[in-house]
Amino acid sequence: MSLYKIYYKWSASRAAHSSLDSGDYTRAEATAKLQQIAQLPIDVFDVDMEMAMLAASLKAQYNLPYADSFAAALAQTRKATVAPSDRDSERAGTAVKILWA
Numbered sequence: 001m002s003l004y005k006i007y008y009k010w011s012a013s014r015a016a017h018s019s020l021d022s023g024d025y026t027r028a029e030a031t032a033k034l035q036q037i038a039q040l041p042i043d044v045f046d047v048d049m050e051m052a053m054l055a056a057s058l059k060a061q062y063n064l065p066y067a068d069s070f071a072a073a074l075a076q077t078r079k080a081t082v083a084p085s086d087r088d089s090e091r092a093g094t095a096v097k098i099l100w101a
Contacts, residue, residue, distance in 0.1 A: 003044065005067040007034055025100045045074055072096045 004006075011030040038044070045056050047055075051073055059069035075082045075096040082089055083099045092098070 003034060004036070004070075006037065007031075008067075051077065058092065058095060062093060062095060064088065064091055068092075 003012055007030050010033050011027065027094070045051075047070065051070070054072040054076065055069040059066065059074045062069075062072075064072060065088050068084065071082050071084070072092050072095060076081065081097040081099045082092075083101060089096075089098055
């Protein structure tokens, strides 16, 4: 899962359950979650021009959501398997290997 998607989902869920005057609280909480994730034994990859172009191509070809297109692009370039949290990655067909939990 991309850090974008983690930050978005956590921010959106917190915003839905908090009062309207606590916008900065939600950002601080989501940022704290990302900092906790950064301590886990996982690799985080930066997006360069080549990765962005591949992600855009996969998004256009398979109608993937934004974050899923980057996950697919990374999986393709690293010859890795995608382990999605939802069924959107099914759209990628045979472009990437998918592990369903």
